[in-house]
Amino acid sequence: MNITVKLFASFRTGRFEIESRDYPPGTSVADVADSLKLPRHELGIMMINSRHVKLDRLLAEGDTLALFPLLGGG
Amino acid sequence: MDKIARIDMGAAGGPKVTVGDLGQYAGLGGRAMTSLMVAAEVHPLAHALGAENKLVISPGMLSGTTGSMTGRLSVGCKSPLTGTIKESNAGGQAAQVLARLGYAAVVLEGKPEGDDLYKIVINKDGIQVIADNSLKLMDNYPLVAKLRQEYGDKVAYMTIGSAGERKLLAASIACTDPELRPTRHCGRGGVGAVMGAKRVKAIIIDDAGMKMRPPKDPEKYRDANRKFVEGLRKHPVTGEGLPAYGTNVLTNVLNEAGGYPTNNFKSGQFAESASLSGETQAALEIQRGGSATHGCHRGCVIQCSGIYNDKDGNYVTKQPEYETVWSHGGHCGISNLDTVARLDYMDDNIGVDTIEMGVTIGVAMDAGLAEFGDDAAAIRLMEEVEKGTPLGRILGSGAAITGKVFGVERVPVVKDQALPAYDPRAIQGIGVTYATTTQGADHTAGYAIATNILKVGGDVDPLKTEGQIELSRNLQIATAAIDSTGMCLFIAFAIMDQPETFQALLDMLGSFNGITMTGDDVVALGKKVLSAERDFNTRAGFNKHHDRLPRFFYNEPIAPHNQTFMMKDEELDEVFNW
Structure with missing residues (x-):
C-alpha cells in the first residue's frame, strides 16, 4: 500500500522531508519507524491524517503519516 | 530583594x-x-x-x-x-x-x-x-x-x-x-x-557594585541548580528541540494537527506553512550568518532564540517566535519569512505586541483593507501604526477595536485580547484556557498544547472535551506559580516529564530561603495568585459570561477536522472550582 511519510525536525537529518513509500498490508507505525531507523524512544508526536496515533496503529492505503521527535515551544 | x-x-x-x-x-x-x-x-x-x-x-x-x-x-x-x-x-x-x-x-x-x-x-x-x-x-x-x-x-x-x-x-x-x-x-x-x-x-x-543574591543554604542551592540544569539538558524539548529550532518548530506540528489558524481563523491548515517552519527558519539563519541558538538573558541554558539576518548578512531582528511567525504569517496568508522578520522588527521597534498586531492585521484583511497574502500591504499597515496616523492608532489598539471599527464579525479575542496561534476548535484544551484565564486570551496562562498536541506531561485527546477542564485548571495553577519564581515557563516541559527535575526546582526555591518546599506549596502559591486575580476581575465587573469564546468558534466548524469548540458553559465555570 502507498503511504506518504513526512519527517520533521532532527528526523530529517540523513533521511527526507516527505516521501511516498510502499508498505505491505498490516504495517504499523512502529514498522515504519523501524524501517527508517528512527529509535522508538525518540518518537514524540505521531499523526495519521492529522490525528494523533500510537505506535501499534496499523496504516491503510493512502494514509499520510507524520513523525516528529518530542518538541515544544510557545 | x-x-x-x-x-x-x-x-x-x-x-x-x-x-x-x-x-x-x-x-x-x-x-x-x-x-x-x-x-x-x-x-x-x-x-x-x-x-x-x-x-x-x-x-x-x-x-x-x-x-x-x-x-x-x-x-x-x-x-x-x-x-x-x-x-x-x-x-x-x-x-x-x-x-x-x-x-x-x-x-x-x-x-x-x-x-x-x-x-x-x-x-x-x-x-x-x-x-x-x-x-x-x-x-x-x-x-x-x-x-x-x-x-x-x-x-x-x-x-x-x-x-x-x-x-x-x-x-x-x-x-x-x-x-x-x-x-x-x-x-x-x-x-x-x-x-x-x-x-x-x-x-x-545599573547593578554595578552589586553582587549575586546569596542563598540561605549556598551548598544546597548550588547542588539543586546543577541537577536542574542537568534535567533541562537531558530533556529532548529543552535540551535539543528548542535550542536547535526555537519555538517556531511548532509551525509544522500545529499545521499537521489541523490547529494552525489560517486567514483569520478560516482554516486549520495553511498550504504554504513549510516555508514558514522552524526547520526552514533555522537553516536560513545559519546560512545567512545569523544564529539559530541564542539566550535572551545570561544564565539561560535552553537558548531558544536566535538572530535573523537579511540575505546580505545584516541583522534584521531576533529570531521571530512561533506566535509571531503565525500572526504575521499564516494568519494573514503570508508565507515569506523575510516579511515576517521585518514585521517582527517593526513590532519591537514601535513597541507593540506581535500577537495582537499580527492578529489585528488579519482582521483588517478580513475587513477588506488588504488582501490575505499581500506582504506589502501588511507592511504598509504597520507603517501607519509607526506614524501614528488615525488608521494606525486604530490598528495599534488591537483586534477587538479594529473589528468594531470596520464591522468584522470574525474577531478572535477573549476579553478583547487576541487569540494566539492555536485554534480552539482543533485543540479543545487551549480553548478552555483562552476562555477562562484572568488575562484575556493567552496561551501561556495554561499551555494545554503540551498535553493535547505535543504529548509532553501526559496525553489528552485534543479533539475531545474529556479531561480538558482539569488539565487547564492544573496548568493555570502551575503557571501562576512558575511566573512568580522568575523561571522561564519553558522549564515546564522538563519538570512535567522528569520528577527529579521538578524536585530540583523545589530544592532551589527551598534552599534559597532556607526552608523546605513541596509540590503542595507550589500549588498553594499558584492558587493564591489566581484567586487574587479572579477577585480583582470580579470587582472590575467580569463574571462567568465573560469566560467564553467568540460565538464563531461554536458555530463555524473548521477544516480539516470540521469541529467546533464543544466545551459546555457549565464545564468552563468549573475551572476555578477548587
Whole structure:
C-alpha cells in the first residue's frame, strides 16, 4: 500500500522531508519507524491524517503519516 | 530583594521616590508580587490610563541569583486592553539586574500633569527621575542606541516606543537582551500604554557594585541548580528541540494537527506553512550568518532564540517566535519569512505586541483593507501604526477595536485580547484556557498544547472535551506559580516529564530561603495568585459570561477536522472550582 511519510525536525537529518513509500498490508507505525531507523524512544508526536496515533496503529492505503521527535515551544 | 520603591509620577513639585520595606508583600516576586499588589491597591474600576492605576515591575523570586533560567521580569497593572488585571512577563536582562539591586518591586504610581517625558535611573546609589524631552516619540532601537551613549553597555534598559507614548492598547514594554537589543517584550495587554500614560519613557537599571543574591543554604542551592540544569539538558524539548529550532518548530506540528489558524481563523491548515517552519527558519539563519541558538538573558541554558539576518548578512531582528511567525504569517496568508522578520522588527521597534498586531492585521484583511497574502500591504499597515496616523492608532489598539471599527464579525479575542496561534476548535484544551484565564486570551496562562498536541506531561485527546477542564485548571495553577519564581515557563516541559527535575526546582526555591518546599506549596502559591486575580476581575465587573469564546468558534466548524469548540458553559465555570 502507498503511504506518504513526512519527517520533521532532527528526523530529517540523513533521511527526507516527505516521501511516498510502499508498505505491505498490516504495517504499523512502529514498522515504519523501524524501517527508517528512527529509535522508538525518540518518537514524540505521531499523526495519521492529522490525528494523533500510537505506535501499534496499523496504516491503510493512502494514509499520510507524520513523525516528529518530542518538541515544544510557545 | 528586601525593599519596594514607589515612584509617584504625579507628586506636587515633580516625581517623588519612596523606598520602603516589603510589608505584606514579603517573600513575593514576579506575578505573585504584581497581581497581589494590583489586586490590593488598584481600584478595580480605575481607568487603566489614569492616575489610579499602578504599574508594578517585579523580578521573580529567584531572579538575580546564580540559578539558571531565572531571568523573567513581571509587569502588572489593570490592562487598558482587557479591563482585567494583567501580568505580562519577559526575558532579557532587567530582572536579574533589578533583583541584584535589592528591589522586589518598582511601582510607578500617579500621573504627571503636563507633557514632560521622564527617564528613571536605578543604581546602587538610589533612584533618580529625570525629565528628558529629547526622547519624545523615539522608537525602541534608536532610543536604546541614544541611551547607550549616556549610560553605556553594562546596564539593562526597559523602554517604550512611540506606541506606548501614544497609549495604544497593543503597546509593549521592551527589555534589552545581553547584547542590548530591545527584543524581549512584556507584550500582552497594553502594559506599554500604562507606562506611557505615566510619561515614563525609559528605565535604566545599573547593578554595578552589586553582587549575586546569596542563598540561605549556598551548598544546597548550588547542588539543586546543577541537577536542574542537568534535567533541562537531558530533556529532548529543552535540551535539543528548542535550542536547535526555537519555538517556531511548532509551525509544522500545529499545521499537521489541523490547529494552525489560517486567514483569520478560516482554516486549520495553511498550504504554504513549510516555508514558514522552524526547520526552514533555522537553516536560513545559519546560512545567512545569523544564529539559530541564542539566550535572551545570561544564565539561560535552553537558548531558544536566535538572530535573523537579511540575505546580505545584516541583522534584521531576533529570531521571530512561533506566535509571531503565525500572526504575521499564516494568519494573514503570508508565507515569506523575510516579511515576517521585518514585521517582527517593526513590532519591537514601535513597541507593540506581535500577537495582537499580527492578529489585528488579519482582521483588517478580513475587513477588506488588504488582501490575505499581500506582504506589502501588511507592511504598509504597520507603517501607519509607526506614524501614528488615525488608521494606525486604530490598528495599534488591537483586534477587538479594529473589528468594531470596520464591522468584522470574525474577531478572535477573549476579553478583547487576541487569540494566539492555536485554534480552539482543533485543540479543545487551549480553548478552555483562552476562555477562562484572568488575562484575556493567552496561551501561556495554561499551555494545554503540551498535553493535547505535543504529548509532553501526559496525553489528552485534543479533539475531545474529556479531561480538558482539569488539565487547564492544573496548568493555570502551575503557571501562576512558575511566573512568580522568575523561571522561564519553558522549564515546564522538563519538570512535567522528569520528577527529579521538578524536585530540583523545589530544592532551589527551598534552599534559597532556607526552608523546605513541596509540590503542595507550589500549588498553594499558584492558587493564591489566581484567586487574587479572579477577585480583582470580579470587582472590575467580569463574571462567568465573560469566560467564553467568540460565538464563531461554536458555530463555524473548521477544516480539516470540521469541529467546533464543544466545551459546555457549565464545564468552563468549573475551572476555578477548587
